[in-house]
Amino acid sequence: MTLKYDVAGTGPTLVLVHGVVHRRQAWDAVLPLLTPYRRVVTVDLPGHGESAPLRESGENVLVRLQIELTEFVREVEEPDQQVHIAGNSLGGFVALCLAAQGEVASATALSPAGFFLNTADQARTMATFRGMRAIARTLGASAPTALKSRAVRYPSLLPFFARPSRVPYEAAVADVDSLTTNAMIDAGIDAPFEFPALTEPLVPVTVAWGTRDLILPRYQSRNVRRVFPHARMISVPGVGHVPMTDNPELIASILLAGSENAAESNAGAI
Structure with a gap:
C-alpha cells in the first residue's frame, strides 16, 4: 500500500x-x-x-x-x-x-x-492558496525562526484556523513547509x-x-x-x-x- x-x-x-x-x-x-x-x-x-x-x-x-x-x-x-x-x-x-x-x-x-x-468562487479559493504559498516561499529557510514570532505565526495560520494560538509550533512549521513543496495546488484541484x-x-x-x-x-x-x-x-x-x-x-x-x-x-x- x-x-x-x-x-x-x-x-x-x-x-x-x-x-x-x-x-x-x-x-x-x-x-x-x-x-x-x-x-x-x-x-x-x-x-x-x-x-x-x-x-x-x-x-x-x-x-x-x-x-x-x-x-x-x-x-x-x-x-x-x-x-x-x-x-x-x-x-x-x-x-x-x-x-x-x-x-x-x-x-x-x-x-x-x-x-x-461558480468558477469565480473556486478561483478565489485557488488564489488564496497560491498567495499563501508565495508567502511561505518568501520565508523559505527562515520559516522555523520567523514562526516563533506571533507577529508572523498568527497571520500565517489565520486563513486556516480561527484560533492560531492553539496550533503547536512544530505543526505550524510543518504546515508552512508543506505549502512550499506540495504539488497538489498545481496538480488539478482547480479542476x-x-x-x-x-x-x-x-x-x-x-x-x-x-x-x-x-x-x-x-x-x-x-x-x-x-x-x-x-x-x-x-x-x-x-x-x-x-x-x-x-x-x-x-x-x-x-x-x-x-x-x-x-x-x-x-x-x-x-
Missing part, C-alpha cells in the same frame, strides 16, 4: 482524511476523544505527508484521489463491516464521493470542497469538482461548516443539499477551515455522532 497511515483505538472503524497541503497529524487534537469509541485510521493523502505521490494516469486528479481512497478503505475495513469516513476540505470532498458510491457506512464532512457557487451519482440505499451524510471559515466560506453550504438532499447540516460556531484544533471537543462530538448507527443517522437527517 502506498499510503502512510496510523491506527489507534477500538470500536467501529472511522477513517479520517485531511485537506490539501495538510497531513494525517491534522487530526491529533481530536484523536484522544475518539479512540475510546472508534478504531481510528488517519491517513496521508497521495502526495502529502509520508505517502507516495499520486499515481499517474490520464484521469482527472480528483478522480484519481477517489480511486486511491476507495482502494484504501477496502484494505483497512474490518471483515464484513464498511468503514465510516470523515474528511476536512479536500478530504471532505473525497469522503462525500465515497458515500455517494456506497463505499462507506457513513460520511462526515467538515467544510468540504466541491460546493463552490471541476464533480460528485458521483448517489447510489441506493443512501449513505448517511453529515456536513458541518465553521462560521469563521476563510478558505471555503460557509455560504457554500447552501449547495450541499442540491447534491446530497438527505444530508444533516450543522453550523459550527467560532471555528475556521481546519476546525479540529479550534474546538476539539465539539468536532469530536460531531464525528462520533456522524459515525454512530448508520440507520439512526439517516433517519435523523434534516
Whole structure:
C-alpha cells in the first residue's frame, strides 16, 4: 500500500482524511476523544505527508484521489463491516464521493470542497492558496525562526484556523513547509469538482461548516443539499477551515455522532 497511515483505538472503524497541503497529524487534537469509541485510521493523502505521490494516469486528479481512497478503505475495513469516513476540505470532498458510491457506512464532512457557487468562487479559493504559498516561499529557510514570532505565526495560520494560538509550533512549521513543496495546488484541484451519482440505499451524510471559515466560506453550504438532499447540516460556531484544533471537543462530538448507527443517522437527517 502506498499510503502512510496510523491506527489507534477500538470500536467501529472511522477513517479520517485531511485537506490539501495538510497531513494525517491534522487530526491529533481530536484523536484522544475518539479512540475510546472508534478504531481510528488517519491517513496521508497521495502526495502529502509520508505517502507516495499520486499515481499517474490520464484521469482527472480528483478522480484519481477517489480511486486511491476507495482502494484504501477496502484494505483497512474490518471483515464484513464498511468503514465510516470523515474528511476536512479536500478530504471532505473525497469522503462525500465515497458515500455517494456506497463505499462507506457513513460520511462526515467538515467544510468540504466541491460546493463552490461558480468558477469565480473556486478561483478565489485557488488564489488564496497560491498567495499563501508565495508567502511561505518568501520565508523559505527562515520559516522555523520567523514562526516563533506571533507577529508572523498568527497571520500565517489565520486563513486556516480561527484560533492560531492553539496550533503547536512544530505543526505550524510543518504546515508552512508543506505549502512550499506540495504539488497538489498545481496538480488539478482547480479542476471541476464533480460528485458521483448517489447510489441506493443512501449513505448517511453529515456536513458541518465553521462560521469563521476563510478558505471555503460557509455560504457554500447552501449547495450541499442540491447534491446530497438527505444530508444533516450543522453550523459550527467560532471555528475556521481546519476546525479540529479550534474546538476539539465539539468536532469530536460531531464525528462520533456522524459515525454512530448508520440507520439512526439517516433517519435523523434534516
